Amino acid sequence: MMYEEQETQMQIKLLNTVVELLPEKALFLPDTNTLVIADIHFGKAMHFRKNGISIPPQSAERDYLRLNALIEKKQPARIIVLGDLFHSTHNSEWNLFCEFVAYRSGIRFMLVIGNHDILDRSYYRKLCLEVVENSLEIKDLILSHEPLKKVPEGMVNVAGHIHPGFTLQGRGRQNIKLPCFYMLPNQLILPAFGSLTGLYLLDRTMDSDIYVVTNDKVIEV
Secondary structure, three states, X not given: XXXXXXXXXXXXXXXXXXXXXXXOOEEEEOOOOEEEEOXXXXXXXXXXXXXXXXXXXXXXXXXXXXXXXXHHHHOOOEEEEOOOOEOOXXXXXXXXXXXXXXXXXXXXXXXXXXXXXXXXXXXXXXXXXXXXXXXXXXXXXXXXXXXXXXXOOOOEEEEOOOOEEEEEEOOOOOEEEEEEEEEEOOEEEOOOOOOOOOOEEOOOOOOOEEEEEOOOOXXXX
16 A cells, blocks of 8 residues: 655555545545545434534534535545434434535435434435445445445455544643544545544554544544
8 A cells, every 4th residue: 555645635545546535534536536425424413402412503514514615625526425424313404414415416426324324215315315225336445334344355445434533642641532544454444524423442453554634634643
């Protein structure tokens, strides 16, 4: 695997496919002009508020603003969501997402179904979202929501679900927990795109590469 830093993004090669790791916690495939994101969990803020947990309404808007800025930056022809697009049952935030997609009719939206995508499939199809039940292949990449337990030979699995994070240790006892792209020999796990997802902290192993995401760049550690 090779990599080079290009301004705020990190470019790496997965087998024969060049990909860009973006500080917006997204993956870009320049050869096919495809943006890949995972675990947005739209509707989670409203879900919390309905259950008596105080969440500022601006938390959902921030994710839309980030996604909109990312679309303006990369101008993708296709956006693939690797599962957990919407957090739970239908609520008023779904209408906001409908407006967001309708305004961008020139972009092909695809959803690889995740464990939180429990709405009837008709909701997604009414928005012209292409629904993929299990996995999607693009060249030598196989995209799924959950990391595959067995990756086909000659392929790299790109997945979400884990919400990976890594702890950076500073001098003394200070540390900081950051989202990360977690790379294994035949698997790349994406950070969660949503702001309300939390982190599952992963350890470094002998065969892992870790790329932490700061506010404005991706850094290999």
